[in-house]
Amino acid sequence: MIPFLDLKAVNAQYRDELIEACTKVIDSGWYVQGKECQEFEKEFAAHCETKYAIGVANGLDALILILRAYKELGIMKDGDEVIVPSNTYIASILAISENNLVPILVEPDINTYLLNSSKIEEKITSKTKAILPVHLYGQTCDMDDINEIAKKYNLKVIEDSAQSHGAYYKNKRCGNLGDASGFSFYPGKNLGALGDGGAVTTNDEDLANTIKVLGNYGSQKKYENLYKGVNSRLDEMQAAMLRVKLRHIDEEIKKRRKIANYYLKNIKNENIVLPSVRVEDNHVWHLFVIRTEKRDKLQKYLLDNGIQTLIHYPLAPHKQEAYKEWNNESFPISEKIHDEVLSLPISAVQTMDDTIEIVETINKWKI
Numbered sequence: 001m002i003p004f005l006d007l008k009a010v011n012a013q014y015r016d017e018l019i020e021a022c023t024k025v026i027d028s029g030w031y032v033q034g035k036e037c038q039e040f041e042k043e044f045a046a047h048c049e050t051k052y053a054i055g056v057a058n059g060l061d062a063l064i065l066i067l068r069a070y071k072e073l074g075i076m077k078d079g080d081e082v083i084v085p086s087n088t089y090i091a092s093i094l095a096i097s098e099n100n101l102v103p104i105l106v107e108p109d110i111n112t113y114l115l116n117s118s119k120i121e122e123k124i125t126s127k128t129k130a131i132l133p134v135h136l137y138g139q140t141c142d143m144d145d146i147n148e149i150a151k152k153y154n155l156k157v158i159e160d161s162a163q164s165h166g167a168y169y170k171n172k173r174c175g176n177l178g179d180a181s182g183f184s185f186y187p188g189k190n191l192g193a194l195g196d197g198g199a200v201t202t203n204d205e206d207l208a209n210t211i212k213v214l215g216n217y218g219s220q221k222k223y224e225n226l227y228k229g230v231n232s233r234l235d236e237m238q239a240a241m242l243r244v245k246l247r248h249i250d251e252e253i254k255k256r257r258k259i260a261n262y263y264l265k266n267i268k269n270e271n272i273v274l275p276s277v278r279v280e281d282n283h284v285w286h287l288f289v290i291r292t293e294k295r296d297k298l299q300k301y302l303l304d305n306g307i308q309t310l311i312h313y314p315l316a317p318h319k320q321e322a323y324k325e326w327n328n329e330s331f332p333i334s335e336k337i338h339d340e341v342l343s344l345p346i347s348a349v350q351t352m353d354d355t356i357e358i359v360e361t362i363n364k365w366k367i
């Protein structure tokens with residue numbers, strides 16, 4: 001069986017370095033809010049080319065805390081609207097509703113699966129305060145267009161970079177393409193911890209300080225509380241392991257690109273639509289997502305032939321029970337995407353033999 005993603009093998013590449021990093025933390029006697037997190041924040045900010053990075057507990061919290069900080073700073077208030085793509089992973093939308101803000105769904109482009117910037121302006125009202133583009137599957141959104149609209153209407157731009165560590169848009173790295181950015185270090189992400197983790201990056205000093213305080217019970221000075229905060233911190237063990245993995249992320253991206261380019265060049269099947277790449281060097285291929293009208297049949301055929309695939313994502317956010325109020329609304333492009341997408345195996349440890357076998361099996365598929 002060719003697995004969709006062999007996480008054990010991914011981390012085994014760095015086994016000795018990871019064990020050394022963990023041992024250092026164990027022996028230090030200091031497990032939360034220490035040197036490892038501080039160093040990781042510096043290194044991750046440098047990687048994203050931003051002034052600040054703040055470690056938090058997970059990617060959802062990163063997005064929640066950005067919006068919460070804007071509320072504490074008086075830039076947003078309950079009932080304000082945030083524009084978000086209708087085909088994203090649910091966390092992007094949860095972060096908005098969790099803050100008593102209103103998610104306004106905008107359809108993606110059918111070719112890139114990214115927020116369609118030409119459909120944003122018609123959804124802007126006097127309550128709109130932010131755009132939350134999601135660099136879905138590892139490719140950055142049309143940031144020039146999005147930032148221009150944001151400037152025109154005085155909106156904040158909050159990147160959801162949970163799937164796009166290391167991706168570029170033109171000459172700038174994701175995490176540095178808007179006002180603030182949320183990252184996830186969930187184990188399966190391109191930069192994965194061995195547990196939960198997340199970070200916010202920004203160049204805005206006030207925002208960075210507010211998020212830091214909010215994530216630590218709203219406390220700047222021990223036992224003195226500025227805000228009704230939460231506990232959302234990146235612990236020392238995860239930070240130490242992320243420092244190891246950050247050193248290797250650029251090589252891992254290269255390996256993913258090699259597989260993706262092989263797929264793009266060699267998958268030839270008239271019933272399958274390949275992903276469209278806006279600028280080749282941007283994409284970090286968190287997922288390699290193909291599309292076909294007979295998706296469920298293809299998935300079964302591949303499984304019968306020993307190839308595991310996944311669907312990102314089977315049910316559109318507006319069809320979820322959690323968002324009952326949207327269940328009768330229509331987002332035809334999202335619905336088509338959710339019905340037709342299939343993610344092929346891709347990772348830094350996937351062999352060329354496996355990649356070739358996947359391509360040959362797909363090319364033999366008949367509807």
Ligand SMILES: *Cc1c(COP(=O)(O)O)cnc(C)c1O
Binds near residue numbers: 059185
């Ligand atoms: C994974 C993911 C998140 C949430 O990150 P967690 O660390 O799992 O909380 C948010 N947005 C997108 C697009 C994601 O893929």
